[in-house]
Amino acid sequence: MAASEANEGAASWRAPLNRLEFATIRVHDLDIALEWYTRALDLQVVDKNQDLALLTCGGDHHVDLALRLDTQGTGRGLESYSFGIDGTQSLENLAATLRARGTEVKRVSVDLPAIDDAIRVETPTGVAFQIVASDERPTGVRNTARDQGVAPIDTDHMNLLAPDVKGYADWLGTTFGFATSDAVEGPDGWGAAWTHITAQHHDVAIMATDDPSTRLHHVAFLAEDLNHMGEIADRICSRGVDRCEWGIGKHGGLGANNFLYVKDPSNNRVEINSNMDENPFERPVEIYSADRFEKFISVWNFQPPPPGFELGS
Ligand SMILES: [Fe+2]
Numbered sequence: 001m002a003a004s005e006a007n008e009g010a011a012s013w014r015a016p017l018n019r020l021e022f023a024t025i026r027v028h029d030l031d032i033a034l035e036w037y038t039r040a041l042d043l044q045v046v047d048k049n050q051d052l053a054l055l056t057c058g059g060d061h062h063v064d065l066a067l068r069l070d071t072q073g074t075g076r077g078l079e080s081y082s083f084g085i086d087g088t089q090s091l092e093n094l095a096a097t098l099r100a101r102g103t104e105v106k107r108v109s110v111d112l113p114a115i116d117d118a119i120r121v122e123t124p125t126g127v128a129f130q131i132v133a134s135d136e137r138p139t140g141v142r143n144t145a146r147d148q149g150v151a152p153i154d155t156d157h158m159n160l161l162a163p164d165v166k167g168y169a170d171w172l173g174t175t176f177g178f179a180t181s182d183a184v185e186g187p188d189g190w191g192a193a194w195t196h197i198t199a200q201h202h203d204v205a206i207m208a209t210d211d212p213s214t215r216l217h218h219v220a221f222l223a224e225d226l227n228h229m230g231e232i233a234d235r236i237c238s239r240g241v242d243r244c245e246w247g248i249g250k251h252g253g254l255g256a257n258n259f260l261y262v263k264d265p266s267n268n269r270v271e272i273n274s275n276m277d278e279n280p281f282e283r284p285v286e287i288y289s290a291d292r293f294e295k296f297i298s299v300w301n302f303q304p305p306p307p308g309f310e311l312g313s
Contacts, residue, residue: 057221178195185288221270
């Protein structure tokens with residue numbers, strides 16, 4: 001049976017974040033990574049230098065993914081994830097509110113097209129949570145226009161790895177007002193949690209790990225629908241990899257979204273997803289037992305996740 005409990009800390013205040021704007025992930029070779037993301041996912045290069053490449057899904061041509069060359073570390077994983085807000089004055093106000101609430105906030109200079117200002121908060125795993133703003137446009141607003149080509153429409157959500165899942169979810173709640181939609185019981189506390197600050201079921205999910213070198217499970221992009229996911233799967237399997245890792249399938253709880261998982265050449269996992277349900281903020285957290293979770297992680301068939309799916313980068 002699923003239990004439920006109220007969302008701690010999330011009810012009193014919610015930061016005016018629009019949604020995920022982009023993620024910055026590490027890669028072991030920038031040229032190889034760029035070749036893959038442009039050929040297999042049909043993303044377009046907005047800008048690049050020797051250490052950093054900026055990619056867009058198209059549509060509004062704003063940055064949807066940043067690739068950072070990492071030759072000193074593991075050459076994979078997550079540097080930061082960035083949510084958008086409506087303008088630099090809102091960012092200024094948010095920074096003041098966060099500081100007044102006891103959060104340490106750093107101003108960072110980001111050299112990104114159509115981004116004027118950014119602040120950064122360190123999350124419990126050391127990954128940075130950035131908030132970015134522009135005076136020409138509201139950031140983190142979904143543009144559903146689809147260019148010619150197969151590329152996904154936009155970034156969609158983050159799925160992180162953390163040693164203390166409930167601690168991370170509660171931190172997102174008390175710091176920014178994220179609400180937890182669902183959680184799964186694990187042997188030592190929560191094994192997974194799905195949190196949101198937009199109407200959709202999850203914007204940031206967290207899964208348990210005891211490997212301190214991995215903090216990313218996947219970065220998810222949005223497809224229009226299942227037909228579009230099929231087009232993307234065809235593209236990936238003709239120009240990117242021999243086979244995808246898992247899917248196309250459908251999750252049960254968890255927003256009931258369609259999923260397709262694939263690894264990039266640096267071993268970072270990317271998800272293509274569509275048709276995620278919304279989740280009301282007032283809904284209590286649904287806490288599932290581990291065996292019930294096994295049943296709804298994939299609802300169309302009996303195919304379990306492939307070996308190693310719990311591992312990240
Ligand atoms: Fe996901």
